Amino acid sequence: MKKLSYVFLLLVVIVGMADLGESVKRKNGNVKKRQSVRFSEPRSLPYEEILRFKAKRRQQVQSRLKSADNNTTAVSNSTLNNETTTTTPKPPQLVCYGDLGCFSDEAPFDNTGSVPQSPEHIDTKFYVFTRSNPTIEERQEISYEDPSSLRMSHFNPRNKVKVLIHGFFSNPITEPPFWAGDAMMEMLKRDDLNVIVVDWNKGAAAPNYFAAASNIRVVAAQIAKLLVFLTEETGCKLEQFHLVGHSLGAHTAGLVGTRLPGLPRITGLDPAEPFFEDEDPIVRLDPTDALFVDVIHTDGGEILSGAWGLDLPSGHVDFYPNGGKGQPGCGNTWLSAIGSLLDSSQELTDSMDCSHKRAHQLYIDSINNPCKLVAYPCRSYDDYLAGRCWECSNDACAVMGYDVDSNPNARGSVYLTTGESPPYCSYKYRVVLKTKPGMEFCRGEITINIAGSYQSTGPIKFFDDNSHGIDADTEYVGIFASNVRLDTVKEVTLTYTRTTSFLFSWSTYGDVELERVDIQSNLGIGASSCSVMIREDGTTTITTFNNC
Known part of the structure; x- marks a missing residue:
């Protein structure tokens, strides 16, 4: 019964997303069913061309919608017998949460169909870890509302700071599996750091993905406020911070970067696709959010195909291990989910997001593995597999994961293959x-x-x-x-x-x-x-x- 409830939950989320997608298309007044506009695959293009591609796409869509609206008006005026769908324009919503700011659902932040819930509901927690307290049991909670919590922690303003942000449907920090906790421990084994784990699991709870996707705006405002608090209280500098986010957490990191220009690095681990594909870059992770943005794509595609990740290049360098989708050892989301119902040895949640979570598994594996995940620039993954892209001169190749900054000159879409289980590097x-x-x-x-x-x-x-x-x-x-x-x-x-x-x-x-x-x-x-x-x-x- 528990597995069946998970499948029902997944279907509710998918159907709801599809329904919201239709409702977003219904702008003011009468709406007639329109022919969808299809575009060529942009992955192999450099980022500058992606921007031109997206601008052209928006112009095409706007032109098509304008033409359809004009046609609908003409048809409506000529006869009352034609079938049309009439909707009442929805007034914009606006919520304000003190010094975190006000949040509206007006464009471009109409992508989720709602405004974020309150900070009290989301209940974001910040936990500091250092080599003096490197385990979950030794976590130290800090708050920008309580300077004494920071003074009592082991936070060292001389050390670099890693900020880890989970995504939708995450366990709380005390309930494994919790990838950010695993990453924290591996980071502290390697380097003397401050690691801050952001736990906003109440605001990211299933089944309400719509609310979770909206709540990242409040969580981003809270993280930005925390970073400013840390710099003012301890004297550390913005250039010491590196944000790492998975799924919705990747877009959260991007929103933090929008609030804090000059952030040195953001790592996006398979940024979430639903409500963010083809949207204005200001609502999602993009290269303008930090001085250097690296992204690992592992579950690219549309949600109706069973994929949860964003396929579109979103960083200065975008890694597509195993083509950026269908990771080794992971089956099709829907077929695997059905199979798990018939096989009690399989965890349903593992089959539902196997490729999606591979992004943070690869990142964690890269921290202390001497084998480096070298990726190659190429026009496509097929060309890479055919051996046509093996050139690393002029620092063209990049190392995926923790050590990507060993070659900060790497740019564009890069490809590599990995194993299906740790150690993933080969x-x-x-x-x-x-x-x-x-x-x-x-x-x-x-x-x-x-x-x-x-x-x-x-x-x-x-x-x-x-x-x-x-x-x-x-x-x-x-x-x-x-x-x-x-x-x-x-x-x-x-x-x-x-x-x-x-x-x-x-x-x-x-x-x-x-x-x-x-x-x-x-x-x-x-x-x-x-x-x-x-x-x-x-x-x-x-x-x-x-x-x-």
Whole structure:
């Protein structure tokens, strides 16, 4: 029954979002059903072009809506028998919460359809952690209303400050799982910091996503007030702060940055999509919110497809691990939810947001893992998988997660692959097989094993299928991940297995003749070998390199 109630809860949220989306479209007066406007995929464009794309899109939408309104008025005047939907214009709402300010639901903040709830209802708490109190049990609550709470804490104004902000449907800090608590402990293992965890779980409670998406405006005002309080009381500087937010927490961080120009860095972990896709940048996370904004996308798409994350580039550098959606080990949201009802060993909440929460899992894994999540600039994820983007000159590549500022010059959309379970980081190997001109056509499977001085990657399938056609005078490129870090390339073993599919049993095939084999790792090691023959259903071991 509990799992069924979760599914019902999810459906309520989805249907409500769809209903609100329709209501937002009904502006003053009569409304007629309009043809939707579709646009090209913007992900591979640089951010400047994204801005132009969004401006053009707004102009197109406004033009279409204006035209539809004119047509509706003309039709209404010509006959009273036509079907129209009549609505009464809703007066704007306005709420004021003392020195936090006033909040209206007028554009552009009409994206959620409501104004935020009161600070008393949201009940935001701020907890300080340092190396002197690095566990949840040792948390120290501070308040900008009570300076003595700060003086009694271990907050050190000389150290940097990380501010962690959770999103919708979060547990309170004392009830695991609580990702911000996990991140805090990993950060303090690595660096001597102040970590402030923002707990606003009452304002982010399910099933009212509409209220939670509105409440981030109040939470952002409270966080901004806290940061000003800390600078005034302790003498620390704004440039010491780094905000990290997941889902709605990412947009919350963006709103803080709007209030505090000059904030050095914001990290967005899969910013929430519902009510923020295609909206004015002022209501969501965007590059103007801090001097440097890095974003990790793991569940991009529309909510009706089962995705919770924002697909649109939202930072100075946007990371798309595994294409930014459908993370390894995570099934389709809806199919997984149904499967969890039939399998008591599966947690429904895990299946509902598996890819969405992968963003904070990847970020936490990056803090103390010596393996770095290197991402590559590319036009698309498909191009990346095809091995067309392996260039890191001029600081083009970026390190995803905690150490992204090791290369602050990285910009644009960047791609990488990860594992399906921790440690998520892996070492990448680019392998190029160039077949000889005149080689007889082959069909089958090639596996490769790369060995260093002390260990090897293990067998890796070069093609996705075991009946791949292999043509003469053709270059085949693949990017492969391994948990093994090789110090050098000592030996490469290639195995060719002819297809056994009955669909191709009528044909005859020969050996695989390679003009050249090139191997390169993302750490810079590489090797090449020329004139390599792999016999049908045989194995060839290369031990001589750089003979081309």
